[in-house]
Each structure stands twice: as structure tokens, then as C-alpha cells.
């Protein structure tokens with residue numbers, strides 16, 4: 410582990426220098442890594458591991474997604490199987506179904522978790538909320554997680570570009586004495602940048618907070634609020650969208666990603682800097698109670714409950730699609746679609 414100073418706090422993390430790919434390959438050379446589920450994380454993780462030289466197979470039920478796996482180069486009967494067959498062949502079972510679907514498949518997965526095998530997650534959800542999910546792994550298997558901090562789509566894209574998303578890792582159960590080594594090797598294998606250690610509970614509570622908060626929920630809320638105020642005051646959709654979203658994603662966030670917030674500020678006008686420095690604290694103070702409410706709701710298990718209940722309903726896909734459609738068809742995001750179509754590189 411490398412000791413790194415994160416803003417004055419020292420943390421032990423795993424970097425690719427001290428745990429290189431060759432070591433990860435060596436650690437897992439006798440394992441058959443079975444990626445169960447080919448939704449968003451499934452493709453990203455399995456393709457990265459395959460390209461990194463690991464022994465990977467995919468288990469996916471027949472249908473459109475199975476066909477997608479075929480078009481990604483997985484071969485039926487060789488590296489691509491129905492779920493149960495993959496569960497039987499795999500020694501490291503990567504449980505990458507949606508968290509709600511994991512509940513339904515768990516009794517099947519459990520059957521194939523014979524002593525010495527490993528159970529791998531990318532979320533602390535199933536095990537942490539075991540009272541609701543029923544996911545209680547047998548005691549004679551290793552159980553660990555690697556949670557890439559981002560979409561499986563980006564995990565793959567960044568890998569192809571020679572970059573990497575950071576991931577957390579955690580050990581829930583070490584039956585063989587090798588769980589930790591295996592978890593880290595998997596983290597390197599899926600193409601992580603650096604790896605930081607957590608536990609299942611902390612992973613799930615931070616992740617549920619982040620995605621409901623700044624990463625997805627809060628950002629859409631803030632976009633909508635500003636867009637609505639601009640529109641109500643007579644600004645055109647072009648002006649409102651550019652001033653709310655397009656400038657952020659195209660110009661300013663890449664600068665934040667590159668060198669931090671002060672660097673982004675420093676590349677804006679002194680007028681903008683004056684205003685941003687005056688206004689960020691009122692925005693923090695206004696939203697902090699909402700973040701506290703959110704975190705408490707996560708901690709109380711309410712967010713997990715909602716997720717399980719809603720995503721286990723027979724018509725959840727249609728309901729979800731309706732809500733996504735509402736976003737897509739809002740004026741702001743329709744304006745966004747028009748704005749994107751005018752980007753020079755699209756012509």
C-alpha cells in the first residue's frame with residue numbers, strides 16, 4: 410500500500426505501480442472469472458479484464474443483451490454462457506446484475522458457491538441490506554467488492570484511452586486467506602486508476618448518497634432551478650441552456666477535472682470569480698440540510714428499501730422509462746439535444 414497525503418489526511422491506497430498488471434495476472438492465473446450480467450458494469454469490467462489477459466467468461470440470459478455480448482466478441486459455448494453454466498464454470502463469481510435482480514437470482518448463485526470460490530460485487534448493497542435482499546453468503550467462500558467510481562461505460566472508454574476510473578475495494582469475508590490479494594488483483598484487472606479501501610457498509614452509504622446528491626440528483630435539480638429562473642425572466646432556451654449546462658460540461662468541468670476548482674476560477678474573468686466566490690457559500694448553506702436529510706435517509710435504510718421495492722415491480726422498466734422520458738422531453742433537455750446537434754464536431 411502506498412501512503413498518500415490527501416489534503417492533510419494520510420491514506421493507504423493501492424496504485425498500479427506497486428500492484429502492476431503482471432502481479433494481478435499472476436494472482437488470478439488459476440481462476441475462471443465469471444461475469445454474471447451484461448448490463449452496464451458487466452461489459453466494462455469483462456472487456457477490460459479480457460483485454461488485460463485474464464481468464465474471463467460471461468453469463469447472461471438469452472435476449473438482446475446476450476446478442477450484444479456476442480457482438481462484443483464473446484463466443485457462445487466458449488466464453489459466453491447461460492447464467493447457470495457460467496456460475497458452474499466460474500471460480501470468481503462477479504455478481505453484476507442490477508441490485509434488485511440480485512435478490513431474485515441469489516438462490517441460484519448460492520447453489521454454485523462451493524468452498525474455495527469467491528463472490529465478487531461492485532456494490533455493498535446486497536450484503537449490507539441482507540434483511541431485505543436475503544443475500545447471506547456461505548462462510549467458506551471469499552466475499553469482496555471492487556466498486557468503480559463511475560459508469561461501466563466510462564470504465565471501458567477510459568480503459569481504451571489508456572486512462573482509468575478509481576475504484577474502492579472491500580473485504581467482507583476472507584475464507585481462504587487470499588481474499589484481499591484477489592480483490593486488489595480484480596481491481597487492477599478491471600482497469601482501475603488507484604484503489605482505496607472501504608467496507609461494504611461505507612461503500613453503499615457513500616455511493617447511494619453520491620448518486621442521489623452531487624453526481625446525479627442534485628446536479629439535475631440545480632440545473633432545473635437555474636434554467637427555470639432564466640426562462641421565467643425572458644431568456645431564450647439557447648441562452649438558458651448554454652448558461653446552465655453546455656458551458657459547464659464543455660468548458661468549465663474539464664478545467665476542474667484537470668486542475669481543481671481554483672484553476673477553473675482562475676481561467677474565468679475576475680468578474681466571474683468575484684461572483685462565484687461570493688455565492689458558493691450561500692449555495693452550500695442552502696443545500697446542506699438537503700444533503701443531511703439524504704444521508705440520514707440512506708443511513709436509515711429508506712433509500713435501499715425504495716430502490717428494492719420500486720425496482721422489483723413487474724412494470725418497473727415501463728415506469729422508469731416514463732420518468733426518463735419526462736426528463737428527456739422537458740424543454741431544457743430538448744434544448745440540450747438541439748444544442749448538441751450544433752456542436753462543430755457533429756457536422
Ligand SMILES: NC(=O)C1=CN([C@@H]2O[C@H](COP(=O)(O)OP(=O)(O)OC[C@H]3O[C@@H](n4cnc5c(N)ncnc54)[C@H](O)[C@@H]3O)[C@@H](O)[C@H]2O)C=CC1
Nearest residue numbers: 446447448449450451505506507508510531532559560561
Ligand atoms: N451501472 C454502473 O455503471 C454501476 C453499477 N454498479 C453496481 O454494479 C452492479 C451491476 O449494475 P449494472 O451494471 O448497472 O446492472 P444492470 O441494471 O445494467 O443489469 C445487469 C444485467 O442484469 C440482467 N438481469 C436483470 N434482471 C435479471 C434477472 N431477473 N435474471 C437474470 N438477469 C437479469 C440484465 O439482463 C443485465 O444484463 C450493481 O450492483 C450496481 O449497483 C456500480 C458502479 C457503477
Ligand SMILES: CC(=O)[C@](C)(O)C(=O)O
Nearest residue numbers: 557558559560561616620
Ligand atoms: C455510476 C455509479 O457509480 C453509480 C452512479 O453509483 C451507479 O450507477 O450506481
Ligand SMILES: [Mg+2]
Nearest residue numbers: 532616617620
Ligand atoms: Mg451506485
Ligand SMILES: [Mg+2]
Nearest residue numbers: 557558559616
Ligand atoms: Mg457509484
